[in-house]
Amino acid sequence: MVCVYAISSVVRNYIYVGMTKDVDARLARHNKGREKITKPYAPFQFIYTEVCANRVKAREREKYWKSGIGKQKLRDIRDQII
Numbered sequence: 001m002v003c004v005y006a007i008s009s010v011v012r013n014y015i016y017v018g019m020t021k022d023v024d025a026r027l028a029r030h031n032k033g034r035e036k037i038t039k040p041y042a043p044f045q046f047i048y049t050e051v052c053a054n055r056v057k058a059r060e061r062e063k064y065w066k067s068g069i070g071k072q073k074l075r076d077i078r079d080q081i082i
Contacts (some may be wrong), residue, residue, distance in 0.1 A: 002058035006048040006065060008078045009041040015074050016044070017065045019058045025047055047078045 004019045016038050021028040033039040052058035064070045
């Protein structure tokens with residue numbers, strides 16, 4: 001089981017999409033600045049998670065959420081949360 005997740009920076013206008021087997025540990029790594037790509041944008045909060053049956057399906061969903069329409073939907077979700 002692999003999860004696709006989206007996190008939003010609390011202080012800046014930035015959304016990151018990734019996939020992992022342990023979403024809580026992954027969020028902790030992002031918030032501690034242990035991921036080079038997201039370090040300047042910490043801290044983060046979850047805005048979306050999706051469980052997929054396998055890594056191939058998770059990669060397909062991750063690519064969707066990174067696309068233009070997927071990112072716009074994530075912005076809409078983030079804006080409803082805030």
